[in-house]
Amino acid sequence: MSPSDEPALTGTIVDQSSTLSIKDLSRMxxxxxxxxxxxxxxxxxxxxxxxxxxxxxxxxxxxxxxxxRLERDLELNLAGVALALDLIEELQxxxxxxxxxx
Amino acid sequence: xxFKDYYKVMGVARDATEAxxxxxxRKLARKYHPDVSKEKDAEARFKEVGEAYEVLxxxxxxxxxxxxxxxxxxxxxxxxxxxxxGFEFSGAGPGNSTYSDFxxxxxxxxxxxxxxxxxxxxxxxxEDHHAxxxxxxxxxxxxxxxxxxLRMPEIDExxxxxxxxxxxxxxxxxxxxxxxxxxxxxxGARASGGSGTxxxxxxxxxxxxxxxxxxxxxxxxxxxxxAPWEAALGATVKTxxxxxxxxxxxxxxxRAGSKLRLKGRxxxxxxxxxxxxxxxxxxxxxxxxxxKAAYAALAAVLPFNPRASLGV
Numbered sequence: 001m002s003p004s005d006e007p008a009l010t011g012t013i014v015d016q017s018s019t020l021s022i023k024d025l026s027r028m029x030x031x032x033x034x035x036x037x038x039x040x041x042x043x044x045x046x047x048x049x050x051x052x053x054x055x056x057x058x059x060x061x062x063x064x065x066x067x068x069r070l071e072r073d074l075e076l077n078l079a080g081v082a083l084a085l086d087l088i089e090e091l092q093x094x095x096x097x098x099x100x101x102x
Numbered sequence: 103x104x105f106k107d108y109y110k111v112m113g114v115a116r117d118a119t120e121a122x123x124x125x126x127x128r129k130l131a132r133k134y135h136p137d138v139s140k141e142k143d144a145e146a147r148f149k150e151v152g153e154a155y156e157v158l159x160x161x162x163x164x165x166x167x168x169x170x171x172x173x174x175x176x177x178x179x180x181x182x183x184x185x186x187x188g189f190e191f192s193g194a195g196p197g198n199s200t201y202s203d204f205x206x207x208x209x210x211x212x213x214x215x216x217x218x219x220x221x222x223x224x225x226x227x228x229e230d231h232h233a234x235x236x237x238x239x240x241x242x243x244x245x246x247x248x249x250x251x252l253r254m255p256e257i258d259e260x261x262x263x264x265x266x267x268x269x270x271x272x273x274x275x276x277x278x279x280x281x282x283x284x285x286x287x288x289x290g291a292r293a294s295g296g297s298g299t300x301x302x303x304x305x306x307x308x309x310x311x312x313x314x315x316x317x318x319x320x321x322x323x324x325x326x327x328x329a330p331w332e333a334a335l336g337a338t339v340k341t342x343x344x345x346x347x348x349x350x351x352x353x354x355x356x357r358a359g360s361k362l363r364l365k366g367r368x369x370x371x372x373x374x375x376x377x378x379x380x381x382x383x384x385x386x387x388x389x390x391x392x393x394k395a396a397y398a399a400l401a402a403v404l405p406f407n408p409r410a411s412l413g414v
């Protein structure tokens with residue numbers, strides 16, 4: 001049976017409105033929860049507090065995974081990761097604007 | 103398989119100190135890291151550098167590698183029969199990168215053995231997998247099933263890392279945006295114990311360039327050519343939109359670059375994006391006498407200096 005004969009898999013979009021717990025995020029990035037807390041304390045990740053529980057968006061997942069990659073591959077410390085993330089996002093924004101002007 | 107000169111890859115001398123190797127790695131890693139680099143072959147180069155560093159940063163691996171002696175890069179290579187005896191390897195390097203056959207034949211089994219132990223905080227659940235796909239814009243505009251072929255690294259029965267191809271038929275959620283991820287529950291790796299829940303598969307979406315529309319977040323834009331008189335006098339013209347052809351009113355006195363907004367006709371997310379039509383003035387060619395006469399007549403009646411703002 002070719003794959004196209006199988007019923008299509010249905011997924012969900014992970015986006016701004018998704019809410020992920022610290023447990024979800026820790027599992028998805030394969031780091032300890034303590035490390036996610038450090039990301040939040042350093043301002044790498046934004047968090048919404050609902051009834052003393054932390055909620056993260058899909059955007060935080062993307063940032064956290066990027067942060068983990070940078071830490072691991074470039075041997076950056078937390079402050080370096082935070083700075084690199086901000087600069088990468090600024091660069092992406094500027095590139096998008098440049099692209100739109102072309 | 104081909105011999106790899108890890109010293110050459112790192113651009114260091116064979117007698118380089120640990121500090122020099124570390125420094126060279128950091129420099130190259132910053133240059134070629136796929137998340138930061140603009141270089142074309144960044145990902146391949148980054149893997150190569152990561153692999154070289156993995157060997158050279160570890161005194162045991164480096165000593166073992168040095169024992170092979172100097173060979174020409176690319177030379178046909180087979181590890182000697184007594185290879186690896188007397189060395190103990192541990193720990194795996196840069197994350198989930200796949201190493202070359204050369205690396206695997208030298209350090210494969212041992213390095214992989216160290217990998218499972220590292221950073222696995224959720225043994226009862228399989229690892230999540232992540233993939234990136236290039237999607238046609240229509241899939242987001244109208245939804246629909248798309249077939250993706252993904253390459254997944256997998257550990258086979260003998261503990262080797264193999265790259266397996268997998269074809270997935272996925273219902274693309276309508277309104278997905280570039281950079282967003284589709285989560286497919288249970289499509290990740292199986293749990294290592296065998297009894298736990300499998301991980302999820304995350305597919306990050308980017309749009310392939312579209313022949314007509316440009317995507318900016320939720321919004322789409324398109325350049326619409328209009329005749330000079332349509333722009334000057336106003337007109338109703340046919341224009342393609344993601345939801346089919348519509349009649350569009352061009353306001354009188356429009357200029358090149360004028361933007362017309364069609365609200366809610368962008369990407370059908372919640373709330374939907376807008377569709378922007380950017381006017382372009384197309385000039386009719388003056389390649390026959392009739393057209394030339396018409397241009398001349400226009401020039402005669404219109405005192406128009408397009409360079410007035412330049413002061414000439």
